[in-house]
Amino acid sequence: xxxxxxxxxxxxxxxxxxxxxxxxxxxxxxxxxxxxxxxxxxxxxxxxxxxxxxxxxxxxxxxxxxxxxxxxxxxxxxxxxxxxxxxxxxxxxxxxxxxxxxxxxxxxxxxxxxxxxxxxxxxxxxxxxxxxxxxxxxxxxxxxxxxxxxxxxxxxxxxxxxxxxxxxxxxxxxxxxxxxxxxxxxxxxxxxxxxxxxxxxxxxxxxxxxxxxxxxxxxxxxxxxxxxxxxxxxxxxxxxxxxxxxxxxxxxxxxxxxxxxxxxxxxxxxxxxxxxxxxxxxxxxxxxxxxxxxxxxxxxxxxxxxxxx
Amino acid sequence: xxxxxxxxxxxxxxxxxxxxxxxxxxxxxxxxxxxxxxxxxxxxxxxxxxxxxxxxxxxxxxxxxxxxxxxxxxxxxxxxxxxxxxxxxxxxxxxxxxxxxxxxxxxxxxxxxxxxxxxxxxxxxxxxxxxxxxxxxxxxxxxxxxxxxxxxxxxxxxxxxxxxxxxxxxxxxxxxxxxxxxxxxxxxxxxxxxxxxxxxxxxxxxxxxxxxxxxxxxxxxxxxxxxxxxxxxxxxxxxxxxxxxxxxxxxxxxxxxxxxxxxxxxxxxxxxxxxxxxxxxxxxxxxxxxxxxxxxxxxxxxxxxxxxxxxxxxxxxxxxxxxxxxxxxxxxxxxxx
Amino acid sequence: xxxxxxxxxxxxxxxxxxxxxxxxxxxxxxxxxxxxxxxxxxxxxxxxxxxxxxxxxxxxxxxxxxxxxxxxxxxxxxxxxxxxxxxxxxxxxxxxxxxxxxxxxxxxxxxxxxxxxxxxxxxxxxxxxxxxxxxxxxxxxxxxxxxxxxxxxxxxxxxxxxxxxxxxxxxxxxxxxxxxxxxxxxxxxxxxxxxxxxxxxxxxxxxxxxxxxxxxxxxxxxxxxxxxxxxxxxxxxxxxxxxxxxxxxxxxxxxxxxxxxxxxxxxxxxxxxxxxxxxxxxxxxxxxxxxxxxxxxxxxxxxxxxxxxxxxxxxxxxxxxxxxxxxxxxxxxxx
Numbered sequence: 001x002x003x004x005x006x007x008x009x010x011x012x013x014x015x016x017x018x019x020x021x022x023x024x025x026x027x028x029x030x031x032x033x034x035x036x037x038x039x040x041x042x043x044x045x046x047x048x049x050x051x052x053x054x055x056x057x058x059x060x061x062x063x064x065x066x067x068x069x070x071x072x073x074x075x076x077x078x079x080x081x082x083x084x085x086x087x088x089x090x091x092x093x094x095x096x097x098x099x100x101x102x103x104x105x106x107x108x109x110x111x112x113x114x115x116x117x118x119x120x121x122x123x124x125x126x127x128x129x130x131x132x133x134x135x136x137x138x139x140x141x142x143x144x145x146x147x148x149x150x151x152x153x154x155x156x157x158x159x160x161x162x163x164x165x166x167x168x169x170x171x172x173x174x175x176x177x178x179x180x181x182x183x184x185x186x187x188x189x190x191x192x193x194x195x196x197x198x199x200x201x202x203x204x205x206x207x208x209x210x211x212x213x214x215x216x217x218x219x220x221x222x223x224x225x226x227x228x229x230x231x232x233x234x235x236x237x238x239x240x241x242x243x244x245x246x247x248x249x250x251x252x253x254x255x256x257x258x259x260x261x262x263x264x265x266x267x268x269x270x271x272x273x274x275x276x277x278x279x280x281x282x283x284x285x286x287x288x289x290x291x292x293x294x295x296x297x298x299x300x301x302x303x304x305x306x307x308x309x
Numbered sequence: 310x311x312x313x314x315x316x317x318x319x320x321x322x323x324x325x326x327x328x329x330x331x332x333x334x335x336x337x338x339x340x341x342x343x344x345x346x347x348x349x350x351x352x353x354x355x356x357x358x359x360x361x362x363x364x365x366x367x368x369x370x371x372x373x374x375x376x377x378x379x380x381x382x383x384x385x386x387x388x389x390x391x392x393x394x395x396x397x398x399x400x401x402x403x404x405x406x407x408x409x410x411x412x413x414x415x416x417x418x419x420x421x422x423x424x425x426x427x428x429x430x431x432x433x434x435x436x437x438x439x440x441x442x443x444x445x446x447x448x449x450x451x452x453x454x455x456x457x458x459x460x461x462x463x464x465x466x467x468x469x470x471x472x473x474x475x476x477x478x479x480x481x482x483x484x485x486x487x488x489x490x491x492x493x494x495x496x497x498x499x500x501x502x503x504x505x506x507x508x509x510x511x512x513x514x515x516x517x518x519x520x521x522x523x524x525x526x527x528x529x530x531x532x533x534x535x536x537x538x539x540x541x542x543x544x545x546x547x548x549x550x551x552x553x554x555x556x557x558x559x560x561x562x563x564x565x566x567x568x569x570x571x572x573x574x575x576x577x578x579x580x581x582x583x584x585x586x587x588x589x590x591x592x593x594x595x596x597x598x599x600x601x602x603x604x605x606x607x608x609x610x611x612x613x614x615x616x617x618x619x620x621x622x623x624x625x626x627x628x629x630x631x632x633x634x635x636x637x638x639x640x641x642x643x644x645x646x
Numbered sequence: 647x648x649x650x651x652x653x654x655x656x657x658x659x660x661x662x663x664x665x666x667x668x669x670x671x672x673x674x675x676x677x678x679x680x681x682x683x684x685x686x687x688x689x690x691x692x693x694x695x696x697x698x699x700x701x702x703x704x705x706x707x708x709x710x711x712x713x714x715x716x717x718x719x720x721x722x723x724x725x726x727x728x729x730x731x732x733x734x735x736x737x738x739x740x741x742x743x744x745x746x747x748x749x750x751x752x753x754x755x756x757x758x759x760x761x762x763x764x765x766x767x768x769x770x771x772x773x774x775x776x777x778x779x780x781x782x783x784x785x786x787x788x789x790x791x792x793x794x795x796x797x798x799x800x801x802x803x804x805x806x807x808x809x810x811x812x813x814x815x816x817x818x819x820x821x822x823x824x825x826x827x828x829x830x831x832x833x834x835x836x837x838x839x840x841x842x843x844x845x846x847x848x849x850x851x852x853x854x855x856x857x858x859x860x861x862x863x864x865x866x867x868x869x870x871x872x873x874x875x876x877x878x879x880x881x882x883x884x885x886x887x888x889x890x891x892x893x894x895x896x897x898x899x900x901x902x903x904x905x906x907x908x909x910x911x912x913x914x915x916x917x918x919x920x921x922x923x924x925x926x927x928x929x930x931x932x933x934x935x936x937x938x939x940x941x942x943x944x945x946x947x948x949x950x951x952x953x954x955x956x957x958x959x960x961x962x963x964x965x966x967x968x969x970x971x972x973x974x975x976x977x978x979x980x981x
Contacts, residue, residue, distance in 0.1 A: 032527075033523050033526065036523045037520070037523065040519070040523075060771070106956075110955075110956060110959055112952075112955045112956070112959060113910060113955070115909060116955055117955065119896060119899065120948040120949070120955075121952075122948075123896075123944050123945070123951075124945050127385060127941040127942075127943075127944030127948070128945055130941050131941035131942070131945075133357070134356070134357055135356075135357040135360075135362060137568070137569050139568075225516075225519070225544075226548075226572055227544060227572075229514060229516060231357070231513065231514050231515075232514065232516050234512065234514055238775070242779075245775070251769040251772050272521070272524065276507065276509065276521070276524040277524065277528040282480065282509050283480055283787050283790050284783070286779050287779070287786070288783065289783065290776050290777065290778070290781070290782075290783050291780060291783075293776035293779060294762070294780060297772050301766030301768045302766065304766075305766060305767070356939065356941060357941075381939075382940055383940065384940065385940045385941055385943075385944055386892065387893065388893055388894065389889060390879065390882065390890070394691075394695045395940075398934040401685065401691055401935075402682055413883075413885055413887065415884060416796075416884055416887070418884070419883060479889075480786065481786075481791050481794075483794075
């Protein structure tokens with residue numbers, strides 16, 4: 001219980017919000033809108049898992065939003081050209097992995113600070129895409145939406161896919177040595193190196209994996225509607241980093257549980273629809289989001305401070 | 310230390326030599342008279358916006374016909390000061406005429422007044438600045454016309470009664486705030502049985518508009534109509550209505566581009582898309598700017614001729630493009646933008 | 647130990663020299679493609695457009711030197727701008743009083759960052775990520791998103807828009823702050839302690855320096871300067887809105903890193919930051935004269951940042967390669 005205190009407290013906060021909604025706005029819990037909400041958040045969950053790994057390895061990646069947009073548009077263009085769906089999926093993941101590899105090479109290979117590297121790539125990809133696309137939507141061919149299934153089947157497929165990835169990664173970080181390497185490198189890269197782990201390779205792989213997950217998430221988003229907005233993914237990096245932080249992932253590296261990230265994401269994703277259901281004005285959204293992030297970290301800090309004293 | 314000093318010296322010399330260049334305070338072609346090419350600088354509200362790209366298409370056409378040098382540039386990030394900075398750069402560049410779609414009415418006027426003072430001809434299009442900062446406003450429809458048009462169409466679709474919600478781009482966008490005011494005026498005046506129950510921003514993102522609409526549909530079971538006044542909002546809201554299975558029960562209308570909405574109009578999800586011919590808007594803007602720069606257009610003129618499009622009325626200092634156009638099932642396929 | 651310091655100094659010198667060369671190259675290039683680029687008018691344009699970002703970059707330098715970061719300065723600029731507008735329009739204060747109150751708000755906000763970072767020892771990245779949302783959110787909530795403040799008196803607008811004694815009126819403020827921060831970082835014990843904290847916070851604490859107080863000072867200062875920048879911004883634009891200053895924090899960080907300051911802390915100079923601001927400002931302005939679209943400026947800035955990072959790493963890499971070759975005999979026992 002104590003071991004999971006952090007994640008459980010976030011779950012507790014989420015429970016409080018849900019109970020509040022149940023009392024004041026029970027309409028929130030209708031099945032179809034909830035399903036839609038969860039489906040919309042499924043790609044974000046996938047990216048959040050990747051971001052958690054990045055942060056645990058003591059790095060950060062603020063270029064995921066731009067990567068997401070690039071992958072979405074490229075995948076959309078390929079699909080519009082008539083490429084078969086599986087090939088489009090693979091291509092999107094590949095594009096993401098390539099962009100991730102570029103980040104990884106600069107961070108792990110050239111030992112450059114990840115926040116600045118990903119700041120540079122974020123701006124570069126975003127502006128290049130904007131220049132090329134100029135805001136024009138990509139119209140997708142019919143039959144792509146929901147992977148060709150019915151809407152409800154497609155929604156459940158996407159939600160389950162995201163959950164499978166979450167569970168797989170949660171287990172992998174615990175049981176696969178590759179997963180443990182990420183935690184080791186994040187805790188103390190030098191100690192990890194002395195123990196035989198190759199920190200640079202681990203870091204590089206984390207970024208490539210992040211990119212691949214972004215590519216996958218982009219596809220999961222593309223199949224949810226018949227058009228691709230080149231501005232999609234805007235603000236994604238803030239969302240997933242906040243979800244990870246609120247969910248208990250430590251920015252100092254080496255600590256964090258993926259299911260905590262899941263709960264953190266749910267909590268933050270609830271804010272906007274909760275405001276709508278409670279008939280609270282939209283301009284409170286950012287302030288509440290910031291307050292939740294701060295409360296989460298302050299709670300962390302108070303606990304550590306107590307421990308220190 | 311010595312290295313730094315010597316380099317600073319070199320830098321200083323370079324700077325001083327550069328400063329010797331002319332910094333004439335007037336625009337480039339005060340003595341044009343057919344000799345120099347006229348430069349018209351056209352600014353969208355922001356780059357990467359499909360709406361303004363279609364304006365640019367018309368503007369390019371006009372520039373080609375007139376033999377005018379067209380610069381098209383605008384801000385790529387949301388900071389309000391960016392439009393001012395680009396205008397000020399253009400002043401120094403020495404363009405002949407500037408046409409701006411204004412994000413911030415009062416803020417941009419600061420820079421436009423400076424341009425006017427330097428002899429550059431200033432017009433606005435799509436969204437106006439303060440009247441004293443520009444000579445003419447190419448108006449595709451008054452905010453009143455747009456607001457009333459939206460409200461009227463919404464009322465028509467809902468049988469003059471019921472609840473509706475508005476999806477806007479951001480709460481700070483000046484012209485959308487204008488439109489909302491007029492929507493409310495029209496509603497209070499003619500449709501008291503209609504109620505606006507929510508206003509949600511979508512940050513100009515189609516996906517966010519979809520999420521917001523889903524939540525709105527779920528929170529308000531009596532909702533009859535979604536009015537999306539920003540162009541990505543219309544397909545986003547339509548997709549949400551479709552996925553919620555409320556096609557036909559909840560009406561969708563808004564200000565949007567035909568190409569983004571053809572699918573939903575044909576599926577019966579979106580009933581009306583209101584807009585105007587954005588290419589014509591860009592075309593007229595360049596023609597007006599050119600005429601102003603050449604001295605052919607003066608204050609008090611009642612009409613202006615714009616190439617292939619013919620004559621347009623001038624209402625005071627508003628050059629009227631015409632009325633808003635309603636795209637629906639019958640006609641949307643005729644348009645490609 | 648002396649040779650180490652000399653070694654670092656050489657690296658620093660080299661980085662800023664290269665950056666200076668870059669700025670000069672930009673200048674020469676744009677001068678050649680844009681006839682009006684080198685004029686006094688345009689130079690003043692560049693100055694006026696980069697004052698607010700420059701202020702934020704200046705005050706970000708000591709923070710990054712301590713190994714911290716402040717992502718909330720852009721949002722704070724927005725919050726201070728609308729606070730200023732509210733004090734002046736709704737509370738009826740005269741401009742100078744409104745300005746003082748706004749600076750107070752900035753100090754309080756900076757104080758919030760400072761408290762959370764020093765008292766609770768929370769990571770600056772996360773704290774300022776939270777305040778980045780919170781400050782912008784408060785600005786939007788106070789104005790309900792839609793409210794803007796305009797019609798400021800001409801005497802106030804003079805600050806942002808007119809020239810005083812031949813140079814843009816906001817330039818003296820910028821120069822004063824630049825000199826102040828340069829002195830703070832390079833000539834005072836405070837400044838030296840910032841660097842020390844960046845290198846080794848625990849070691850600095852053992853040395854008897856109050857790390858918490860120095861850090862708090864840096865963040866509160868950031869808040870105050872953000873408020874000053876907000877006032878200048880409002881004067882330049884003639885309007886105060888909730889979304890003022892969006893994206894400025896990333897710009898400021900780019901300028902600081904471009905200038906050679908290490909994001910890990912401990913290394914960096916204020917004159918480097920000034921050069922970084924100049925490099926970006928000249929680039930943005932020059933590209934308009936070169937008739938290039940805005941997106942190109944963004945892409946080139948990204949590329950420039952990567953190049954700057956890579957070039958500063960090369961001496962370090964060469965040194966480590968040399969070291970590795972020397973110590974290749976001592977491989978880890980466990981493989």
